[in-house]
Amino acid sequence: MAVVCELCPRECVIPEGEAGDCRVRVNIGGRLRASTYGRPSAMHIDPMEKKPLYHFHPGSSVFSIATAGCNLHCLNCQNWQLSQRGGEEMEQIYRADPPQLIELARENGCESIAYTYSDPIVFYEYVQDSSELARQAGLHNVFITAGYINKKPLRQLCQVLDASNTDLKAFDDRFYREVNGGTLKPVLDALVTFREQGVWLEVTNLVIPTLNDDLSMIRRMAKWIRDELGEDTPLHFSRFHPQYRMRNLPPTPGETLDRARKEAMDAGLRFVYVGNVLGHEGNSTYCPQDGTLLIGRVGFRITENNLTPDGRCPSCDRPIPGVWQ
Amino acid sequence: MMKRDRYKRMNPGRRRFLTVLMGMLTFLPGLGVAARPHEPRRLSLHEADFYHPHDLKG
Ligand SMILES: [Zn+2]
Numbered sequence: 001m002a003v004v005c006e007l008c009p010r011e012c013v014i015p016e017g018e019a020g021d022c023r024v025r026v027n028i029g030g031r032l033r034a035s036t037y038g039r040p041s042a043m044h045i046d047p048m049e050k051k052p053l054y055h056f057h058p059g060s061s062v063f064s065i066a067t068a069g070c071n072l073h074c075l076n077c078q079n080w081q082l083s084q085r086g087g088e089e090m091e092q093i094y095r096a097d098p099p100q101l102i103e104l105a106r107e108n109g110c111e112s113i114a115y116t117y118s119d120p121i122v123f124y125e126y127v128q129d130s131s132e133l134a135r136q137a138g139l140h141n142v143f144i145t146a147g148y149i150n151k152k153p154l155r156q157l158c159q160v161l162d163a164s165n166t167d168l169k170a171f172d173d174r175f176y177r178e179v180n181g182g183t184l185k186p187v188l189d190a191l192v193t194f195r196e197q198g199v200w201l202e203v204t205n206l207v208i209p210t211l212n213d214d215l216s217m218i219r220r221m222a223k224w225i226r227d228e229l230g231e232d233t234p235l236h237f238s239r240f241h242p243q244y245r246m247r248n249l250p251p252t253p254g255e256t257l258d259r260a261r262k263e264a265m266d267a268g269l270r271f272v273y274v275g276n277v278l279g280h281e282g283n284s285t286y287c288p289q290d291g292t293l294l295i296g297r298v299g300f301r302i303t304e305n306n307l308t309p310d311g312r313c314p315s316c317d318r319p320i321p322g323v324w325q
Numbered sequence: 326m327m328k329r330d331r332y333k334r335m336n337p338g339r340r341r342f343l344t345v346l347m348g349m350l351t352f353l354p355g356l357g358v359a360a361r362p363h364e365p366r367r368l369s370l371h372e373a374d375f376y377h378p379h380d381l382k383g
Contacts, residue, residue, distance in 0.1 A: 006375040013379055025373055037371030125371055153375050 001030035007124055008071045008149050009186040022122040023086035024069030036067030037126045038097040041090045042082055042117050045108050049300040051144050052236050052275055054285060055322030056163045056200050057112065058295055059302045062142060063105035065096070066117030067126065072146050073181040074169070076208065076246040083118035098130040102137050112162070116144035124153060131160035143199075147190035148182045154190055158197035163323065165202045165236075166191055170212035171221035179211065179246075188224070195229050200323050202234040204275070207252045207260055209240065218260050222267035231268050232321040237261055239276035257282070271321075287313040287320070294320060 002015045005025055012020035014027040024036045046064045048057055068090050070083035077083055087093060096104060105113050113134050115127045120143055131141040140162040147166040168191065169176060173184040194201045203225060207213050225233050237260045239252045257274045261282050264272045274282030278299055285295040292315045296303040306314050311324040335343075 002379045002381045003376045004379045005373070006377065007373070013381070015381060026370070028370065030378060032373040032376040033370035034373040035370055125374055128374075150375070 003027050003030065003032045005032060006150060007153050008121055009183065010071060011150075019086060020071075022069045022071045024067065024122050034123060034125045036069060036087050036123050038095060039067055039087060039093050040065040040096055040101075041068050041087075041092050041094070042066040042079075043094060043096070043104070045110060046114065047300045048112070048142075049297060049302070051114060051116065051142060051165050052204065052273070053142065053163055053165055053200075053202055054236075054273060054295070054297075055202065055234055055271070055320075055324075056142070057140065057323060057325070058305060060112065061108070061110045062112045062114045063101075063108055063110040064114040064116050065101065066115070066120070067123045068093075068118065069122040070119045071122055071148055071182075072119065075179050075244065076206075076240065076242075077244050078241075079117050080244045098126070098133045101130050102133050102139065105134070105139055106137065110139070112140040112142050114142040114144055116142075119146055119148070121145060121149045124157065128157055128160065131157075135160055145190075146180070146182070147187040147194075149186065149190055151189060151193060154193050155197060158193065158199050161194075161197075161199045163200040163202075164194050165204055166194065167204050167206070168221065168225075169206065171217050171224065172212065175212055179208075188228070191225075192228055195233075201229065202236065203229070204236040204238055205260075206238045206240055207256055208246075209249050209252055209256065211249070213252070213256050213260070215259060215263050218263045219267055222264035222269050222272075225264075226268045231270050233269065234271040234273060235264055235269055236273045236275045237264075237282075239274075241276075254280075285320070287316060287318055289313065289318045290316045292316070 002013055005012045005020050010021050014020050016027050019026045026033050026035045044064050046062050048060050048062050066082055068085050068087045120127050134141055141160055143161050143164040145166055169180055176182045176184045237257050241251050242249055261272045261274055270288040274280045283297040287294055292313050294307050295305050308314055312319050
């Protein structure tokens, strides 16, 4: 018996013995199996800033895991060795059921677990069960995703998530179809769902020269974020590096990122960052009211944190949105 | 007298008997392993949420 997977907008019809488009959700005897449950292929301890999450427990360590598989197929994937393979193609598969994962996170002094690197949507059940246990153990759950997921499963998962950084790859459906093998609408819906469900949300936009660096599109994207997610939503512009199947384009010029940042701030967003550029002023957090440097960053390192203990600007007392402790 | 010399000086019938006995003692346990039913190792796979059966027709 074939099955229809309802997890993501692809809604793959999967014949017996085969896998969905993600390669890791497999129909065995008419039952859909999450084949990478408890079997991560990547485990690292990262700083929260690397996710990137700038307004969520700054400076803390995150136990970060991923399994094989992904439901998008970006031509410029950074982690294609992980995401564009099924479990059977991985050199490395660890065994870590949810209780062991929580134990590992604690042993390594991490306050949070991040489901990341590939797209954790495809190991949904593993995220769900681990997150429930993690929460009971006092750990936070961080979901780093491209947001290509159906509403019902996402709403359910939001009950146990604390924060997400979601990629908004472009404000253009054609871009999604041509570069990522997806569509825009479900991603916008996912962003709204995170916001509605009270999950702390930051958005990342990777700026690729000639493909999605058009300033009028960036302006429209920023306005949409302002109107639908709120002006306090942090937006990270990230620098593209040629890799995987997109080696024909140069790295994003610094001026492009500067212009994108200015455009988004002019559109009314209060916290706009530039990532992947060492020492850029856009790495740091400033008070939107008086420009005071609140959190200084160089790379993933925090150089100073001037926020008051309750998350306010030390000069003007403006509350700064985020989950600070 | 060395063990090896004693073995060499045994009569050929007894020597042959001991050789066959040692051979069987090392071979038989192997037969036991081979005789075990040859089942593939089963990995338990977690059942997914959010799917429904679908009749492929036409
Ligand atoms: Zn201030």
